[in-house]
Amino acid sequence: MSYVIEMLNIRKEFPGIVANDNITLQVKQGEIHALLGENGAGKSTLMNVLFGLYQPEKGEIKVRGESVKITDPNVANRLGIGMVHQHFMLVDTFTVTENIILGSEPRKKGTVDIKKAEKEVERLSQLYGLRVDPKAKIRDISVGMQQRVEILKTLYRGAEILIFDEPTAVLTPQEIKELIEIMRVLIREGKSIILITHKLKEIMQVCDRCTVIRKGEGIGTVNVPDTNPNELASLMVGREVTFSTEKQPAQPKEVTLAIQDLNVKDARHVDMVKGLNLKVNAGEIVGLAGVDGNGQSELIEAITGLRKVDSGEVMLNGKSITNLTPRKVTEAGISHIPQDRHRFGLVLDFPIGENMVLQTYHHEPFSKKGVLRYKEIYNKAKALIEEYDVRTPSVYTKARALSGGNQQKAIIGREVDRSPDLIIAAQPTRGLDVGAIEFIHKKLIEERDKGRAVLLLSFELDEIMNLSDRIAVMFGGSIVAEVKPEDTTEQELGLLMAGSKQQKAGGQ
Amino acid sequence: MFSNRLVNILIPLISVFLGLLVGAFIMLGFGYNPLTGYLSLWEGAFGDSYFFGETLRQVTPYILSGLAVAFAFRTGLFNIGVEGQVIMGWLASVWVGLAIDAPMIIHLPLAILAAALAGAAWGFLPGLLKAKLGVHEVIVTIMMNYIALYTSNALVRNVISDGQDRTERIPETASLTSEWLAALTQYSRLHYGLLIALFAAAIMWFILNQTTRGYELRSVGFNQDASRYAGMNVGRNIILSMVISGAFAGLAGAMEGIGTFGYQSVKGGFTNIGFDGIAVALLGGNAAVGVVLAAILFGTLKVGALNMPTSAGVPTELVDIVIAMIIFFVASSYMIRWFLLKMKKEGK
Numbered sequence A: 001m002s003y004v005i006e007m008l009n010i011r012k013e014f015p016g017i018v019a020n021d022n023i024t025l026q027v028k029q030g031e032i033h034a035l036l037g038e039n040g041a042g043k044s045t046l047m048n049v050l051f052g053l054y055q056p057e058k059g060e061i062k063v064r065g066e067s068v069k070i071t072d073p074n075v076a077n078r079l080g081i082g083m084v085h086q087h088f089m090l091v092d093t094f095t096v097t098e099n100i101i102l103g104s105e106p107r108k109k110g111t112v113d114i115k116k117a118e119k120e121v122e123r124l125s126q127l128y129g130l131r132v133d134p135k136a137k138i139r140d141i142s143v144g145m146q147q148r149v150e151i152l153k154t155l156y157r158g159a160e161i162l163i164f165d166e167p168t169a170v171l172t173p174q175e176i177k178e179l180i181e182i183m184r185v186l187i188r189e190g191k192s193i194i195l196i197t198h199k200l201k202e203i204m205q206v207c208d209r210c211t212v213i214r215k216g217e218g219i220g221t222v223n224v225p226d227t228n229p230n231e232l233a234s235l236m237v238g239r240e241v242t243f244s245t246e247k248q249p250a251q252p253k254e255v256t257l258a259i260q261d262l263n264v265k266d267a268r269h270v271d272m273v274k275g276l277n278l279k280v281n282a283g284e285i286v287g288l289a290g291v292d293g294n295g296q297s298e299l300i301e302a303i304t305g306l307r308k309v310d311s312g313e314v315m316l317n318g319k320s321i322t323n324l325t326p327r328k329v330t331e332a333g334i335s336h337i338p339q340d341r342h343r344f345g346l347v348l349d350f351p352i353g354e355n356m357v358l359q360t361y362h363h364e365p366f367s368k369k370g371v372l373r374y375k376e377i378y379n380k381a382k383a384l385i386e387e388y389d390v391r392t393p394s395v396y397t398k399a400r401a402l403s404g405g406n407q408q409k410a411i412i413g414r415e416v417d418r419s420p421d422l423i424i425a426a427q428p429t430r431g432l433d434v435g436a437i438e439f440i441h442k443k444l445i446e447e448r449d450k451g452r453a454v455l456l457l458s459f460e461l462d463e464i465m466n467l468s469d470r471i472a473v474m475f476g477g478s479i480v481a482e483v484k485p486e487d488t489t490e491q492e493l494g495l496l497m498a499g500s501k502q503q504k505a506g507g508q
Numbered sequence B: 001m002f003s004n005r006l007v008n009i010l011i012p013l014i015s016v017f018l019g020l021l022v023g024a025f026i027m028l029g030f031g032y033n034p035l036t037g038y039l040s041l042w043e044g045a046f047g048d049s050y051f052f053g054e055t056l057r058q059v060t061p062y063i064l065s066g067l068a069v070a071f072a073f074r075t076g077l078f079n080i081g082v083e084g085q086v087i088m089g090w091l092a093s094v095w096v097g098l099a100i101d102a103p104m105i106i107h108l109p110l111a112i113l114a115a116a117l118a119g120a121a122w123g124f125l126p127g128l129l130k131a132k133l134g135v136h137e138v139i140v141t142i143m144m145n146y147i148a149l150y151t152s153n154a155l156v157r158n159v160i161s162d163g164q165d166r167t168e169r170i171p172e173t174a175s176l177t178s179e180w181l182a183a184l185t186q187y188s189r190l191h192y193g194l195l196i197a198l199f200a201a202a203i204m205w206f207i208l209n210q211t212t213r214g215y216e217l218r219s220v221g222f223n224q225d226a227s228r229y230a231g232m233n234v235g236r237n238i239i240l241s242m243v244i245s246g247a248f249a250g251l252a253g254a255m256e257g258i259g260t261f262g263y264q265s266v267k268g269g270f271t272n273i274g275f276d277g278i279a280v281a282l283l284g285g286n287a288a289v290g291v292v293l294a295a296i297l298f299g300t301l302k303v304g305a306l307n308m309p310t311s312a313g314v315p316t317e318l319v320d321i322v323i324a325m326i327i328f329f330v331a332s333s334y335m336i337r338w339f340l341l342k343m344k345k346e347g348k
Helices: A043-050 A073-078 A096-101 A114-127 A143-156 A173-188 A200-206 A229-237 A296-303 A326-333 A341-345 A374-387 A404-417 A434-449 A461-467 A490-497 B004-029 B034-046 B049-074 B082-099 B104-133 B137-160 B179-184 B193-210 B212-222 B224-229 B234-261 B273-283 B288-305 B307-312 B316-331 B333-347
Strands: A003-014 A017-028 A032-036 A058-063 A066-068 A081-084 A161-165 A192-197 A209-214 A217-223 A255-265 A271-281 A285-289 A311-316 A334-337 A422-426 A453-457 A470-475 A478-483
Touching: A003 A043, A003 A192, A017 A032, A017 A043, A017 A192, A017 A209, A032 A043, A032 A200, A032 A229, A043 A161, A043 A192, A073 A081, A081 A143, A096 A114, A096 A143, A114 A143, A143 A161, A143 A173, A173 A192, A173 A200, A192 A200, A200 A229, A209 A229, A217 A229, A229 A434, A255 A296, A255 A453, A271 A296, A271 A453, A271 A478, A285 A434, A285 A461, A285 A490, A296 A422, A296 A453, A311 A326, A326 A334, A334 A404, A341 A404, A341 B224, A374 A404, A404 A422, A404 A434, A422 A434, A434 A453, A434 A461, A453 A461, A461 A490, A470 A490, A478 A490, B004 B034, B004 B273, B004 B288, B004 B316, B004 B333, B034 B049, B034 B288, B034 B307, B049 B082, B049 B179, B049 B193, B049 B212, B049 B234, B049 B273, B049 B288, B082 B104, B082 B137, B082 B234, B082 B273, B104 B137, B104 B234, B193 B212, B193 B234, B193 B288, B212 B224, B212 B234, B224 B234, B234 B273, B273 B288, B273 B316, B288 B307, B288 B316, B307 B316
Parallel strands: A017 A217, A032 A192, A032 A209, A081 A161, A161 A192, A285 A453, A285 A470, A334 A422, A422 A453
Antiparallel strands: A003 A017, A003 A058, A058 A066, A209 A217, A255 A271, A255 A311, A470 A478
């Protein structure tokens, strides 16, 4: 049995915490090996140790049976270890080829030999079935293609062992399928893969073995064919996890949000929302299904006042909120859990405590006559952090320092706590682990049961099917179908999302 | 080994030390004794109460111009226009000083207010252009500096005086000068402005850290998208930040106009108070207390340096190089931070 990578009894400490304790990870040649753990369990730390960004306090790393010391990422590269980062490290204004060769450019008489590089990129992309246009600029290509560029970057540098850091978090279902296909091709061509993830479905689908870590400790390694999602989940979380969220049938009441003939343009003046009609009632969760880029983001931005409505009307509780400022929309009774939590949801350089009053700082008791009352602010923050199980060293810690799941729980706490009439949740569980997902799903259903209207945007069909009382499928800027989750299947939804209208089409 | 807080304090200290060190080598290279050089600098800044008074006098406008740069910076804006705002504040304070006849209790506050308003107006325009049209504030403020310089010159020559190179001296009722402070410091030009500068530092701290307005300004400085999402008016905050920054700068001008000099003159070039303010803000970490400390350092260097040619024979040009070296090391503090973090990593 030959291992390409062995990380034996790794221990890594940071001031005050042990991030990795006695973790062993052994990856066989030619396998896809999953590294499973909750957010903050220490997966990234372990991989950063392997990639040479951190030095372990204890333990041994062997590559192809030989003990090595990986002091920095260059050493890792030389050993054939490549990392596909979750947040792409690409220069937007450079072409695909320029990005791939960045740092190891082929030279000819002191200039970059771009022709040769393009040919090499072409060759590699043919070999591994990674469709990319070597001459396209990064800013013009899709997220899926950007990821393929990241993969090519590692292959170009001769990587034999590829680490994928939560690669599917940013992809659409179709792109996920393609990625899985690419991973299989890579294996066939003799590469080995470490897949960092907390999506159990993907592990079951594509991985050979799976190493689980929990709170920094190695729990063990299992053969994927011999296990099931439930077992993996409880290994990861350390307790039983329920998957399909328990909920009573919805009891929809009066119409909370009503959208009529809405048209919205994006920054380039392209019509992104076209004549859209949608109603969300109090006490129900309406799931907005669709492939990314069909106007969902623009719709939500238009409702929340972040983007101008071109024509049409948005009504909340019978009153028009069309083209109101974000503040007025918020105070009219809408909470918004934004899709991009780093860009919109948080001021990352503020303490998490100050982030908890981002919309309410100008109200009593958080301020009086324009003067902040930090005691009240932090008391509120402490209460929310407690209630929503946000794990942070203190309320004074910068939001940036929290893990993604905890940042999201903080945002949800802040948004739900305002007791809004309508909660807009855009990809509320993106990139989170099952424990956090379960928690957030429960909260959303709780809010529904309290009689609030919930509009849920998600690219995860599971989530849509699980949570929604009604599903509105968005395609090409309008609602092309409305279905009940119990009357439909993922296949049918997939077809509707792709624009085939054999269902009784057309909004209401 | 070092906490983050310690790193933040160490960086400016090390910068200053490195600047002095390189300065010493430069003096050595040109055949001057750095020890005598620095000793005469110290003498020139703190040697007797006259020098001490002059140092404090120089610190005063630096505090205000430093605050001006720092305030804008905290809102994510780079106000290069402090220089022009200083000139306009200077002009306005002198003009009000000359144009109005009133008892001191009205006249002096009016002159100070005029300076703040003039600076604020000079900051308002770039703020407006940035907020409404997205024009970069750096370009606009640089140009505004020139407009301020020549507007002031034209007004001094043609409107406030009759073709003279400088205005009349302002009357006592509009002056910040203090018999008492002057007497205390062997008749240096130290004036009451220092109290205004320190008060302004407290105001800046209060606005930014204690008010809802400051919460918005900081939020906009860190993340405009999140601020918009949270319902803040990003454009209005940008304008306001430039206005407040400009007001601080205008006050710095008043310190010179109705404090140190008592007149405005036709200027051949910039005062550099505003540009030095950038370095002061940088060295002070854009925080109120830091700015005060950095201004003290800059004032000390500026005034102490005057003594170096006479008592150590070091030419003023070399003195300027030494000061520039210190600023250089402060500006490249990233290098020092990187070094400290590396030591921190390995020290464990």
